[in-house]
Amino acid sequence: xxxxxxxxxxxxHQIDQDxxxxxxxPNDVAALILSFLPYSHHCRLKPTCKPWYIFLSxxxxxxxxxxxxxxxxxxxxxxxxxxxxxxxxxxxxxxxLAWRPLPPLPCNPHEYGLCNFxxxxxxxxxxxxxxxxxDTRSFPLDRPSPSSSAFRYNFLxxxxxxxxxxxxxxxxxxxxxxxxxxxxxxxxxGSRHTLFRAAGSRICSVERYDVERDEWEALDGLPRFRAGxxxxxxxxxxxxxxxxxxxxxxxxxTVSGVFPVDEYYKDALVMELKGNGGGKWRELGDMWGAGxxxxxxxxxxxxxxxxGSPPAIFMLDDNDILRYDMASNRWxxxxxxxxxxxxxxxxxxxxxxxxxxxxxxxxxxxxxETRRSRQQKRAGTLFxxxxxxxxxxxxxxxxxxxxxxxxxxxxxxxxxxxx
Amino acid sequence: xxxxxxxxxxxxxxxxxxxxxKAVAVQSQTIKYIYENGCPDSVIHVHSVSGDILSxxxxxxxxxxxxxxxxxxxxxxxxxxxxxxxxxxxxxxxxDLILAANCLKIExxxxxxxxxxxxxxxxxxxxxxxxxxNIKNDYTIEAEEAVRRENKWAFDxxxxxxxxxxxxxxxDTMSKCVTNTKSRVCVIAANQIVMMRSISKLAxxxxxxxxxxxxxxxxxxxxxxxxxxxxxxxxxxxxxHFKCKM
Numbered sequence: 001x002x003x004x005x006x007x008x009x010x011x012x013h014q015i016d017q018d019x020x021x022x023x024x025x026p027n028d029v030a031a032l033i034l035s036f037l038p039y040s041h042h043c044r045l046k047p048t049c050k051p052w053y054i055f056l057s058x059x060x061x062x063x064x065x066x067x068x069x070x071x072x073x074x075x076x077x078x079x080x081x082x083x084x085x086x087x088x089x090x091x092x093x094x095x096x097l098a099w100r101p102l103p104p105l106p107c108n109p110h111e112y113g114l115c116n117f118x119x120x121x122x123x124x125x126x127x128x129x130x131x132x133x134x135d136t137r138s139f140p141l142d143r144p145s146p147s148s149s150a151f152r153y154n155f156l157x158x159x160x161x162x163x164x165x166x167x168x169x170x171x172x173x174x175x176x177x178x179x180x181x182x183x184x185x186x187x188x189x190g191s192r193h194t195l196f197r198a199a200g201s202r203i204c205s206v207e208r209y210d211v212e213r214d215e216w217e218a219l220d221g222l223p224r225f226r227a228g229x230x231x232x233x234x235x236x237x238x239x240x241x242x243x244x245x246x247x248x249x250x251x252x253x254t255v256s257g258v259f260p261v262d263e264y265y266k267d268a269l270v271m272e273l274k275g276n277g278g279g280k281w282r283e284l285g286d287m288w289g290a291g292x293x294x295x296x297x298x299x300x301x302x303x304x305x306x307x308g309s310p311p312a313i314f315m316l317d318d319n320d321i322l323r324y325d326m327a328s329n330r331w332x333x334x335x336x337x338x339x340x341x342x343x344x345x346x347x348x349x350x351x352x353x354x355x356x357x358x359x360x361x362x363x364x365x366x367x368x369e370t371r372r373s374r375q376q377k378r379a380g381t382l383f384x385x386x387x388x389x390x391x392x393x394x395x396x397x398x399x400x401x402x403x404x405x406x407x408x409x410x411x412x413x414x415x416x417x418x419x
Numbered sequence: 420x421x422x423x424x425x426x427x428x429x430x431x432x433x434x435x436x437x438x439x440x441k442a443v444a445v446q447s448q449t450i451k452y453i454y455e456n457g458c459p460d461s462v463i464h465v466h467s468v469s470g471d472i473l474s475x476x477x478x479x480x481x482x483x484x485x486x487x488x489x490x491x492x493x494x495x496x497x498x499x500x501x502x503x504x505x506x507x508x509x510x511x512x513x514x515d516l517i518l519a520a521n522c523l524k525i526e527x528x529x530x531x532x533x534x535x536x537x538x539x540x541x542x543x544x545x546x547x548x549x550x551x552x553n554i555k556n557d558y559t560i561e562a563e564e565a566v567r568r569e570n571k572w573a574f575d576x577x578x579x580x581x582x583x584x585x586x587x588x589x590x591d592t593m594s595k596c597v598t599n600t601k602s603r604v605c606v607i608a609a610n611q612i613v614m615m616r617s618i619s620k621l622a623x624x625x626x627x628x629x630x631x632x633x634x635x636x637x638x639x640x641x642x643x644x645x646x647x648x649x650x651x652x653x654x655x656x657x658x659x660h661f662k663c664k665m
Binding site for chain 1: 563
């Protein structure tokens, strides 16, 4: 939350160093108490008194929550309804059903229609990488091109920073954050845009971003080019050991000589992460046998924060949740989503706080309100069904997102973050 | 008894002496340090803690040591309940507990008490926080207004009212929520049945019997009766009474 300059200077002049945050308690204990407050309540409580304003906007609070009391971190979701250059991303707190808009990305007059970018969180920052967009400087004008831009949102300064661009431009790529080494790895990708359901290039290059040096470094490329894939970093003993890439599409063939159809990959690839570089890619082979019907849905990974059990990988395909078995390289059905979505809409799938969140938009327009809301397109109600993989139970949440445009989960990018 | 555990003597600020088992007393890192570095037979002075507070703290430590060692048959949920009741004290006692836990360095008690105060803060508006904790408002009216406008968080619930999710359902469960007439209520029962009702449909009906055909015929059918009461300004209070029927 940026402190307006006039208020900040008056605050700094007027604050008495001995002023207690909570009268009756020493300031370090009061700071500990305030660090237990969920992130979404911080702004609401700043008008209590000036010492609270200073403390709740400070870096000490963030580092206290991050390093000393990890259990009290709020698990939030950053939702990008549309191109983040023109429409604000939103931060959502599912525990307190609170929404907050973030400032949009710095606008570039030449580029528009950004989609299929990837958003990943590393520490208290959100990164927006790559994507597919239209560039007014390109020729021909109506062909989308992949982007190599990288942006980072800093929650302490509430601003977007532009980072070093990727070596190869890409959209729809596999991406994973490596917190233990403060790095981000990206693999594959292409130039496909959501406006065109086919076509687009694919690449096979793999890069790694080092946050401290603000540099991209090329790693060993994928065996074959691949886009639309998903990637995650598997942790073992506190450190990320392997980077997995699953699924995606490579070649395309034409049906009846006219319609392009993607050839989807059924296999997974693993790269071992070493201290100063990646290893070679190891192919795990197809995840479905010759006679089995392959399933292509959204894939996510649920990590065990305490490190007790290995991470679990789940796929959501058409009302079914499948769990990946690493030993046999096969998927098994775990359960079904309790309440099915209307057939035409798609699900959004994200992992928050070690639980799988399956989201749909339920049309919230009441029959009595259609007369009034002709001009306004309502975003509808967001219905989330949440699955706990260990307890194997479902629960649900309902909330009304504050943005006007309806969410389309086949194109909306979401990113979980802990603050 | 035949217990051969060592005992440690603690003297408080008001000259009360407590004799406790070593395993209980060393939950406090301060006492543990003094015991391991000083003469084990002498009495340890805990100057900043009064007798009442120390007695409560020792209850806490004993409960947690016994449950961890398996001496007491208590499930994690029951221990959680016990902790929740432990901190249901007046604010002065709570602050004394915090200061004592901070001084004696008992991390789990410090976390528990601080989380309790944080929960108190979380549910209040700034004016209420100032009254409760005796904090002076040092903003001018314009500055306070400016800071309030900076808050961009929109809560789907307004001060505790809103969409309610009832997670666990047992026979004869009663539950209450206050919500506005436009929100929904989601109910999950037996991990298999999901009910979602729009409040506007529930309003204007004295009580509703809702049955949902479960997918598995052996699970109980849930009867939910809802009574509603208008509490003004578009909010209604709903009383849910669930009965499970086989």
